Amino acid sequence: MNDRFHPGTFTAGVIFLLLGIAFLFEAAGAWTFRLGDLATLGPLTIVGVGVAVLVSSIWSGRPKIEE
Amino acid sequence: MAVTQSPAQAEDTQRPSPARGTIVFGAMLIVVGMAWLLERLDVVDIDPSMILPSLLAVIGIALLIGAWDGEHSALVVLGVIAAILTVIAAVTPFGSLNGGIGDRQHTPRSAAELSTEYTLAIGQLNLDLTELATADLGRQHVTVRVGAGEATITVPPDLGLAIDASVGAGDVILFDTKWSGLNVDRSYRSPGYGVETNSIVLDIEVMAGQVEVTR
Numbered sequence: 320m321n322d323r324f325h326p327g328t329f330t331a332g333v334i335f336l337l338l339g340i341a342f343l344f345e346a347a348g349a350w351t352f353r354l355g356d357l358a359t360l361g362p363l364t365i366v367g368v369g370v371a372v373l374v375s376s377i378w379s380g381r382p383k384i385e386e
Numbered sequence: 387m388a389v390t391q392s393p394a395q396a397e398d399t400q401r402p403s404p405a406r407g408t409i410v411f412g413a414m415l416i417v418v419g420m421a422w423l424l425e426r427l428d429v430v431d432i433d434p435s436m437i438l439p440s441l442l443a444v445i446g447i448a449l450l451i452g453a454w455d456g457e458h459s460a461l462v463v464l465g466v467i468a469a470i471l472t473v474i475a476a477v478t479p480f481g482s483l484n485g486g487i488g489d490r491q492h493t494p495r496s497a498a499e500l501s502t503e504y505t506l507a508i509g510q511l512n513l514d515l516t517e518l519a520t521a522d523l524g525r526q527h528v529t530v531r532v533g534a535g536e537a538t539i540t541v542p543p544d545l546g547l548a549i550d551a552s553v554g555a556g557d558v559i560l561f562d563t564k565w566s567g568l569n570v571d572r573s574y575r576s577p578g579y580g581v582e583t584n585s586i587v588l589d590i591e592v593m594a595g596q597v598e599v600t601r
Binding site: 328331333339340343356 | 457
């Protein structure tokens with residue numbers, strides 16, 4: 320791992336990739352997302368942001384290895 | 387021994403290397419754009435509803451790779467916008483935004499006048515089937531779609547009926563019985579449905595609002 324690695328960006332990438340794949344399946348008809356499901360998406364978004372914040376804070380607090 | 391650099395070489399070493407995430411994002415945008423173009427030219431068949439999720443996944447991949455080069459705030463903001471648009475597009479299927487805005491009244495009197503699909507984006511759609519000549523109707527399939535508003539269908543008493551009604555958020559009223567809430571799906575089959583030669587299958591979808599079927 321280099322010091323330029325940005326965990327927040329990485330976590331956002333994971334979330335966007337998973338969302339993109341999930342909605343690709345939705346567009347293909349594998350499952351249906353409807354207006355009422357927004358009520359579920361709200362808490363899930365908070366969980367996602369929480370994971371991103373947690374990963375960022377844990378990563379930024381890790382001990383630095385001196386070369 | 388001192389190594390001297392020409393001005394052009396010095397400029398090259400000073401120029402920051404482009405971020406990997408940006409390169410990947412650019413390359414993937416070209417791929418998505420080419421795919422879209424080929425779809426428009428009828429070379430390949432791509433469902434338009436897959437474009438936004440694909441773009442979101444592309445941004446995700448670009449961020450995964452770009453994270454090793456540091457922060458990519460602009461791509462993250464773009465990802466958030468793409469995610470919001472993807473969700474909006476998913477809850478508003480293309481079909482539910484057709485048909486314009488306002489009130490619509492349809493009163494078909496024969497099988498020839500009966501359309502297979504009635505759509506309205508926003509407003510009230512009334513479909514009155516009570517004047518429909520049911521003698522030689524056969525089995526008809528009618529889809530009613532409203533984006534936001536009300537779909538009211540009045541059916542004749544002596545007709546075989548199969549109703550599948552769904553509302554993303556709102557009410558479904560089938561013959562005086564009402565259900566409310568989110569993602570309300572209700573079905574109804576008339577007692578003689580399947581036996582009668584003349585019948586109608588009603589597929590009613592309202593994104594937000596109310597479905598009402600009365601006799």
